[in-house]
Amino acid sequence: xxxxxxxxxxxxxxxxxxxxxxxxxxxxxxxxxxxxxxxxxxxxxxxxxxxxxxxxxxxxxxxxxxxxxxxxxxxxxxxxxxxxxxxxxxxxxxxxxxxxxxxxxxxxxxxxxxxxxxxxxxxxxxxxxxxxxxxxxxxxxxxxxxxxxxxxxxxxxxxxxxxxxxxxxxxxxxxxxxxxxxxxxxxxxxxxxxxxxxxxxxxxxxxxxxxxxxxxxxxxxxxxxxxxxxxxxxxxxxxxxxxxxxxxxxxxxxxxxxxxxxxxxxxxxxxxxxxxxxxxxxxxxxxxxxxxxxxxxxxxxxxxxxxxxxxxxxxxxxxxxxxxxxxxxxxxxxxxxxxxxxxxxxxxxxxxxxxxxxxxxxxxxxxxxxxxxxxxxxxxxxxxxxxxxxxxxxxxxxxxxxxxxxxxxxxxxxxxxxxxxxxxxxxxxxxxxxxxxxxxxxxxxxxxxxxxxxxxxxxxxxxxxxxxxxxxxxxxxxxxxxxxxxxxxxxxxxxxxxxxxxxxxxxxxxxxxxxxxxxxxxxxxxxxxxxxxxxxxxxxxxxxxxxxxxxxxxxxxxxxxxxxxxxxxxxxxxxxxxxxxxxxxxxxxxxxxxxxxxxxxxxxxxxxxxxxxxxxxxxxxxxxxxxxxxxxxxxxxxxxxxxxxxxxxxxxxxxxxxxxxxxxxxxxxxxxxxxxxxxxxxxxxxxxxxxxxxxxxxxxxxxxxxxxxxxxxxxxxxxxxxxxxxxxxxxxxxxxxxxxxxxxxxxxxxx
Numbered sequence: 178x179x180x181x182x183x184x185x186x187x188x189x190x191x192x193x194x195x196x197x198x199x200x201x202x203x204x205x206x207x208x209x210x211x212x213x214x215x216x217x218x219x220x221x222x223x224x225x226x227x228x229x230x231x232x233x234x235x236x237x238x239x240x241x242x243x244x245x246x247x248x249x250x251x252x253x254x255x256x257x258x259x260x261x262x263x264x265x266x267x268x269x270x271x272x273x274x275x276x277x278x279x280x281x282x283x284x285x286x287x288x289x290x291x292x293x294x295x296x297x298x299x300x301x302x303x304x305x306x307x308x309x310x311x312x313x314x315x316x317x318x319x320x321x322x323x324x325x326x327x328x329x330x331x332x333x334x335x336x337x338x339x340x341x342x343x344x345x346x347x348x349x350x351x352x353x354x355x356x357x358x359x360x361x362x363x364x365x366x367x368x369x370x371x372x373x374x375x376x377x378x379x380x381x382x383x384x385x386x387x388x389x390x391x392x393x394x395x396x397x398x399x400x401x402x403x404x405x406x407x408x409x410x411x412x413x414x415x416x417x418x419x420x421x422x423x424x425x426x427x428x429x430x431x432x433x434x435x436x437x438x439x440x441x442x443x444x445x446x447x448x449x450x451x452x453x454x455x456x457x458x459x460x461x462x463x464x465x466x467x468x469x470x471x472x473x474x475x476x477x478x479x480x481x482x483x484x485x486x487x488x489x490x491x492x493x494x495x496x497x498x499x500x501x502x503x504x505x506x507x508x509x510x511x512x513x514x515x516x517x518x519x520x521x522x523x524x525x526x527x528x529x530x531x532x533x534x535x536x537x538x539x540x541x542x543x544x545x546x547x548x549x550x551x552x553x554x555x556x557x558x559x560x561x562x563x564x565x566x567x568x569x570x571x572x573x574x575x576x577x578x579x580x581x582x583x584x585x586x587x588x589x590x591x592x593x594x595x596x597x598x599x600x601x602x603x604x605x606x607x608x609x610x611x612x613x614x615x616x617x618x619x620x621x622x623x624x625x626x627x628x629x630x631x632x633x634x635x636x637x638x639x640x641x642x643x644x645x646x647x648x649x650x651x652x653x654x655x656x657x658x659x660x661x662x663x664x665x666x667x668x669x670x671x672x673x674x675x676x677x678x679x680x681x682x683x684x685x686x687x688x689x690x691x692x693x694x695x696x697x698x699x700x701x702x703x704x705x706x707x708x709x710x711x712x713x714x715x716x717x718x719x720x721x722x723x724x725x726x727x728x729x730x731x732x733x734x735x736x737x738x739x740x741x742x743x744x745x746x747x748x749x750x751x752x753x754x755x756x757x758x759x760x761x762x763x764x765x766x767x768x769x770x771x772x773x774x775x776x777x778x779x780x781x782x783x784x785x786x787x788x789x790x791x792x793x794x795x796x797x798x799x800x801x802x803x804x805x806x807x808x809x810x811x812x813x814x815x816x817x818x819x820x821x822x823x824x825x826x827x828x829x830x831x832x833x834x835x836x837x838x839x840x841x842x843x844x845x846x847x848x849x850x851x852x853x854x855x856x857x858x859x860x861x862x863x864x865x866x867x868x869x870x871x872x873x874x875x876x877x878x879x880x881x882x883x884x885x886x887x888x889x890x891x892x893x894x895x896x897x898x899x900x901x902x903x904x905x906x907x908x909x910x911x912x913x914x915x916x917x918x919x920x921x922x923x924x925x926x927x928x
Contacts, residue, residue, distance in 0.1 A: 284335075299325065303356045310363055313385075315371075319392045322360055323399075329354040330403075330414040337412040351415065358416055365421065368392060372428045376436075376466055379473045386477045389425075394479070396421045430491050436462060437495040452503070452512045456519045459499070460529050463492050468534050485538050496524075497547045504552050510563040511615075513556050518618040520547045557623060564612060565630060572638045575604045576645060583649055586661045589669040597669040597759045602676040605638070606684065613688045621690070628688050632697040635681065639704040646670050646708060650715045657722070664719060664753070667712050668760050674709040675761045678702065713760075713768040717775060720753045724779075731783035732871070737800055743807040746776065747814045754818050770823060773815040777827045778905060780807075784834060784871060785864060785907045791873040794841055801839035808832045823899065830857055830901050837868055846875060847883050854887060859900035862888065863907040 196202060196209055302321055309318035329350065336346050371378055371389045378386050400418035407413040440458040443451045470488045478484040500520055508516065524547055525531050531541045548556075579601040582589070589597045609631045616627035646667075653663045660666070681701055685692075721728075727749075730742040750772060757768060791797040808831035815824050833853045840849050850868075854860055862884050869875040869883070 282339075299328070299354065299356075303360060306360050307363075310360070310367055313367065315364065315367060315385075315392060316388045318360075318364055319395065322357070322364060323395070325354065325357045325360070326399075326414070329357055333414060334406075334410075334412055337410070361416060361419070364392075365419075365424070368421070369424070369428045372425060373432045375429065375432065375474065376469055379469065379477060383473060383477055386474070390478055393421045393425050426487070429488075430495075433466075433488070433491040434495045434498070436466070437492070437499050452508070453515050455503075456515065456523075459496065460519075460523065463496060464529055464532055464535075467492060467530075468532070471534060471538055489535075489539055493530075493544060493547075497545075500547050501552065504548060504556060508556070508559075510560050510567060513560040513563075514615045514619065517553065517556055517560075517620075518615075521553070521619055557619075557626075561626070561630065564627070565634070568608065568612070568631070568634050569637075571608050572605065572634065573641075575601060575608075576638070576641060578604075580645060580649075583666045584660050585666075588662050588665045591759065595759060596672050596761050597665055598672050598676060599666070599669045602673050602680055605635075605677075606680040609635075609684060613684065617688065624688055625690065628684065629695075629697065631684070632681070632695075632701060635677075636697060636700045636704060639677070639701065639708065642670075643704065643708045643711065646712060646715075650718075653719075657719075664716060664756055665759075667716055667719075668756065671709045671712040671716075671764050672759075672761045674705040674712070675764065677705055709764050710767075713764055713771065716753075716757065717768065717772055720750060720772065721775060721779070723749055723753075724776075728779050728783065731780060731788075732786070732800075733788045737789060737796065737803070743810055747810055750776070751814060751818070766819070766821065769815065769818050770821045772818075773811070773824060773827055774899065774901075776811060777830060778901060780811075780831055781834065781901065782905050785867045785905055787867055787870050787908075790871055791838065794874075797838045797872060797874075798841075801835040804835035804838070805832050808835070827901065833857070834868060838872055843874060843879065846872075846879065847886065850883055850887070857901055860902040864902055864905065867907045 197206075302325055306318050306321040306325070309315075309321065332350050333347060336350065368389050371385055375386060396419050400420065403413050403417045437459060440462060441451070441455050443454065445451050448454065467485075467489065471485055474488070475484045500516065503516060523529055525541050525544065527533065530539075530544065546553075579599050582599055589599055592598050613624060613627055613631065616624040649663075649670075650667070653660065657663075678701075681698070685698070724746050727742040727745045730736050730740050733740075736742060754769065754772070757765060760768060789800070791800055808828045811831070812824055812828040815828075833856055837846070837849050837853055840846055846869075850865060854865075865884060865887065866880060869880050875883075
């Protein structure tokens with residue numbers, strides 16, 4: 178209390194201090210005092226009212242407790258009186274046992290009297306029921322059956338109550354009502370037959386299906402009642418519970434399974450498209466049946482059956498079982514594709530389970546997969562193995578067919594631009610396209626896998642293609658008259674490489690989700706370039722085999738006195754390149770440039786072989802003029818053939834050498850050679866020595882001075898342009914060669 182008082186005083190002091198913070202507030206002290214007095218009086222009044230209310234509540238509670246105590250005492254007294262009366266009536270209850278037995282017996286007799294009419298009329302009712310079943314009047318037949326079963330069950334129950342151990346009487350009743358169970362079984366057969374034809378029945382006579390469902394529902398109620406009575410009394414009639422509802426769903430499940438299993442009309446031996454037909458029939462049956470279920474059958478079953486979803490599950494499970502059976506068979510590659518396309522795409526599409534009429538009733542995305550993922554993976558793996566084996570055979574056969582075309586005596590076909598080609602690229606990529614289209618129907622990832630496999634097989638195929646092109650060339654070299662159209666078909670092989678490139682890029686754009694180049698792409702590109710370049714090289718070899726004799730005439734005495742070798746070379750090259758115009762870009766451009774380079778290199782080789790040594794200035798001038806003229810011929814020809822920007826530089830090498838020969842003042846020879854070396858820095862010392870030897874007037878000291886000075890001031894080769902002299906060797910004179918030449922000279926003198 179003291180602490181409370183102190184807190185109250187402190188609070189009051191604080192409150193007063195807050196009121197009297199300014200001097201002008203002292204005038205209002207009396208006003209503050211009256212206001213606080215009013216507040217105090219109000220608080221005291223509320224406090225008194227609250228205490229009075231609590232006191233009234235306590236008073237009322239005490240009064241009620243007192244009344245309850247009096248009531249408890251009265252109840253205790255009454256219970257004592259009841260207990261006394263019960264003890265006094267025990268003997269009276271025991272004396273009434275005979276009365277109780279009489280009551281039970283009376284109840285049994287009353288039940289017997291009540292069913293007596295039915296008992297005597299059992300044979301008649303059985304006959305009527307049999308007739309109703311045969312007439313398919315199932316509801317009336319079931320009503321009669323229930324009457325018979327009720328009479329039998331009541332008699333058995335009363336017998337059970339009277340003497341549950343008396344089996345002979347029970348057996349007697351069972352024998353008398355033995356036809357009842359037979360009628361029940363026959364009625365059940367009729368019900369199951371109707372359910373087996375439920376799809377047809379619901380369209381033709383839906384009331385029949387409704388009757389069947391009503392009968393089954395009645396039996397379900399009787400089953401529940403009998404089971405409950407068994408829990409109470411231990412008695413249950415024979416044949417109960419019938420569980421016809423469970424049996425109904427079993428029949429429906431069997432009907433659906435039979436419906437799905439019966440879709441196979443033909444076998445593989447009779448029709449290669451047997452699986453496609455089977456799957457299409459299955460799709461049609463399932464879709465039609467589920468639409469019937471949604472629109473008609475749902476109305477024939479109680480709502481709590483969830484009829485549509487139940488049938489949806491039945492059909493899904495039946496189809497799943499069937500496709501798993503099919504997947505376990507030895508399917509061919511095209512059958513695997515048909516199966517997976519149907520399972521992974523068609524099944525959930527708008528053509529089947531995702532149909533607009535069905536989609537509102539179920540969530541197709543929640544439906545389990547028809548085939549487990551491991552089965553799908555096994556099928557895909559099997560397809561890839563089969564596809565790999567098949568495509569290897571297809572490619573081999575296509576190449577063999579193309580090789581046969583190479584031996585034809587007629588030129589290959591040309592495309593719309595006039596370029597020679599064979600049918601090989603079209604055949605190969607038609608195969609790839611067909612298989613990729615099929616793979617795309619299954620799955621995007623699988624499409625990528627098949628594309629990679631196609632490109633891998635393509636690379637292996639191109640390696641074989643290259644080997645066959647080399648063999649084709651070697652076969653031709655053994656007899657250059659055969660095949661007659663060797664050049665044209667080699668051009669077609671080169672053009673095929675460009676077609677292959679374009680087709681590969683087209684496939685990747687169409688079927689690959691990634692535009693990034695892969696190792697396989699690089700390998701294919703590399704192999705195609707090698708095949709094309711080797712083909713171009715083979716054709717140039719063919720040209721230079723025809724030019725070999727004329728090239729050997731260059732820079733000889735015959736050439737100096739008036740040879741038409743270069744004219745023949747130009748005519749031959751131009752004639753060949755009329756055919757080479759049918760080579761696609763960029764290979765035709767590269768081939769023309771290479772042809773020019775080889776002509777110039779072979780020309781310079783003729784110089785370096787020192788086939789002639791000029792005897793005097795007139796011969797040097799005449800030879801140089803001829804070289805310059807022939808360089809102009811080459812330049813004119815290859816400009817006409819569009820050999821490229823390097824034409825002037827290559828032909829200029831012949832002119833530069835001619836200038837070295839044409840020089841009349843030997844003292845300026847060093848400057849002319851230096852100019853040649855500066856233009857063509859890949860020229861070597863042996864080349865200079867060969868040129869000076871052909872010139873014929875350079876002394877040994879001059880040659881040594883020129884070579885020595887050039888060695889000291891050697892010009893480095895930057896490798897920017899393609900070298901000319903790098904691959905040109907200068908023949909060296911060995912002792913054997915010297916001996917041979919001496920013998921030949923001696924023989925000539927003697928002659």
